[in-house]
Amino acid sequence: MNAPEAPKRGALLTLYGDPCRSINRRAHWSLLTAVALVAAPLLIAAGPIENGAPPLTAQTKRSGGPIDPDQANVRFDFADLRFEVLPETQRLEGVATLRFTALRRMARLPIDLDRNLPVSAIALNGRALKASAWRNPDGRLxxxxxRPIAAGRTVVVTIRYGGAPHIAVRAPWDDGVVWAKTKDGKTWFGTTAEGYGCDLFWPCLDFPTGEPAAVDLHITVPRGLKAPSNGRLLRVDTLPDGRTTWHWRARQPNTYGIALNVGPYEEVRETYHSRFGNRIPMHYWYLPGEEPQARALFAEFASTLDFFESVIGPYPFGDEKLGVVETPYKGMEHQTINAYGNDYAKAPEGFDWLFHHEFAHEYFGNQLTAANWDDYWLHEGYASYMQPLYGRWREGEARYATMLDDQRNKIVNAQPIVSGRVRTEEEVYETKLGGPGTDIYYKGSWILHTLRGLIGDAAFFEVTRRAVFGQTDPKPGSFRPRFGTTTEYEALVRSVTGRDYGWFFETYLRQAALPELIATRRKGVIALQWSAPDGRVFPMPIELQIDGRIEKLAMTGGRGTLTVADGAHIVLDPHARVLKRSTAVEAYQADQARRRAAAKPEGMSQ
Structure with missing residues (x-):
């Protein structure tokens, strides 16, 4: 997911009243999208805000957290998902055939599915069940x-369901479907489910490790519309009445990464010749009338691929595609079919930040998936850090520093990044629930920047490759998507460097406050001391610039002294290599908050 641009928050408040709860939960969403939403010329009608459906239950809104014991009893082997999108009635009809293997003896099977999509029939291993055999009181079917199924046995359940899926009122700040129209009145439809989860439109196991090993999708749409989706396109069937069914196959997709996209799309495509010897299909589906802008965005695909393959490793889904589709909402990291709604906005760094950020999630999110939402900084911190790294790759250190400086001003430090417990998505994104919110992006990025400076490029990128691929020298076809944790990441750093950096991760990930560097200057000596949360020892080395020359202090035990000439001009950490407390940033953030409050229109709720 993409991260917010805090300076634009006032504009969004003016447009939408009080979106603070949604903004906190969707901390990744750029607050500059207020401008984009107003200016977007193609989205002229988003359909009704309400479609008469009951509100979502707490269970349906919940994604992740402690796993239901019965759901933990199964391995999700395969999903065959058949959808028909009905724009005229704003309905979705579905048939899901799901295959599970029992890991332990099981007598019941709980499957997450929104009550707005009522079930009409269920079959087990091809035999219809009586209606009394299932119920869905709260969004868990x-x-x-x-009869009980023994460990090691497979079970195939077929679920027929349908109804009016939950409409996202302010997609993608909240989740659901978007019924929209293009400027010439044609259907434009999309799904977004990262926050509330896959159960908004298909029966699934709604927690990070609940992803199926493979998925087939069959998406039937009205005449003249296309349905780009996850994975490889197997074929398109045309029905007698002109409707078409699009058949896709994807391996091990994130559950929230499965996406339906429907529109009168045009397509630009090419084949990328990878530095690893394989060929990768690249596709961009865009709305009619946008070919020049679409081709300009598409021109970024190859260079972005080359950057990631050169510094991280092979594109993880080269046997499927690099796919992007224009959507009636800002964007999302849907596996091999990333959503793009940035209105082709230009940026001083010379590339589209939203495309780049969502593409980064193919590595950090879809290939490496956090096993627990509590470890979600591995997705968003890395995806945020890859942008200044790309700026550096393209233009050098000045661009890198500029982009990092912009991120630094947005770090909040209200809550620790990692709690050490199994958390839901909302518990991570909602600061009022104790979550780190935007810090998984900006602070996560700066933690990685500081780690890279501490252990060096060779070690940092080896750790990254091993975290992403599970190996040091990945080649196309030699790896599969994998799950990772913060604990594993720390162990990788220890293994690669041969040193224990527990003090680093404890301070930056498990404490909210940043360490502060205190300098005391006496005649002929400068003394430095780290003050870390809870009085912890923080032996972070630090550079000093003394009359133009660079000295580096080891800071053993969190302290260090250096002899300096009287009157020497000293700059601490002159290249900003270390994430530390800044009273200037704190004062700036407080001032910005006061200014926003003063500019708030009279009578607007807080």
Missing amino acids: LITLP
Whole structure:
């Protein structure tokens, strides 16, 4: 997901009243999208805000957290998902055939599915169940099996369902479907489910490790519309009445990364010749009338691929595609079919930040998936850090420093990045629930920047490759998507460097406040001391610039002294290599908050 641009928050408040709860939960969403939403020329009608459906239950809004014991009893082997998108009635009809392997003896099967999509029939291993065999009181479909299934046995459940799916009121700040129209009145439809989860439109296991090993999608749409989706396109069937069914196959997709996209799309495509010897299909589906802008964005695909392959490793889904589709909302990291709604905005760094950020999630999110939402900084911190790294790759250190400086001003430090417990998505994104919110992006990025400076490029990128691919020298076809944790990441750093950096991760990830560097200057000597949260020892080396020359202090035990000439001009950490407390940034943030409050229109709720 993409991260917010805090200076634009006032504009969004003016447009939408009080979106603070949604903004906190969707901390990744750029607050500059207020301008984009107003200016977007193609989205002229987003359909009704309400479609008469009941509100979402707490269960449906919940994604992740402690896993239901019965759901932990199964391995999700395969999903065959058949959808028909019905724009005229704003309905979605579906048939999901799901194959599970029992890991332990099981007597019932709970599957997450929004009550707005009622079930009309269920079959187990091809035999229809009586309606009394299932119920869905709160958004978790409970299926009682006719007889218990032993460990090691497979079960195939087919679920027929349909209805009016939940409409995202302010997509992608909240989740659901978007029924929109293009400027010439044609259907434009998309789904976004990262926050509330996959159960908004298909029966699934709604937690990070609940992803199926493979998925087939069959998406039927009205005449003249296309349905780009995840994975490889197997074929398109045309029905007698002109409707088409698009058949896709994807391996091990994130559950929230499965996406439906429907529109009168045009397409630009090419084949990328990878530095690893394989060929990668590249596709961009865009709306009619946008070919020049679309081709300009598409021109970024190859260089972005080359950057990631050169510094991280092979594109993880080269056997499927690099796919992007224009959507009636800002964007999302849907595996091999990333959503793009940035209105082709230009930026001083010379590349589209939204495309780049969502593409980064193919590595950090889709290939490396956090096993627990608590470790989500591995997705968003890395995806945010890859942008200044790309700026550096393209233009050098000045661009890198400029982009990092912009991120630094947005670090909040209200809550620790990692709590050490199994958390839901909302518990990570909602600061009022104790979550780190935007810090998983900006602070996560700066933690990685500081780590890279501490352990060096060779070690940093080896750690990154091993975290992403599970190996040091990945080649196309030699790896599969994998799950990772903060604990594993720390162990990788220890293994690669041969040193224990527990003090680093404890301070930056498990404490909210930043370490402060205190300098005391006496005649002929400058003394430095780190003050870390809870009085912890923080032996972070630090550079000093003394009359133009650079000295580096080891800071053993968190302290260090250096002899300097009287009157020497000293700059601490002159290249900003270390994330530390800044009273200037704190004063700036407080001033910005006061200015926003003063500019708030009279009568607007807080």
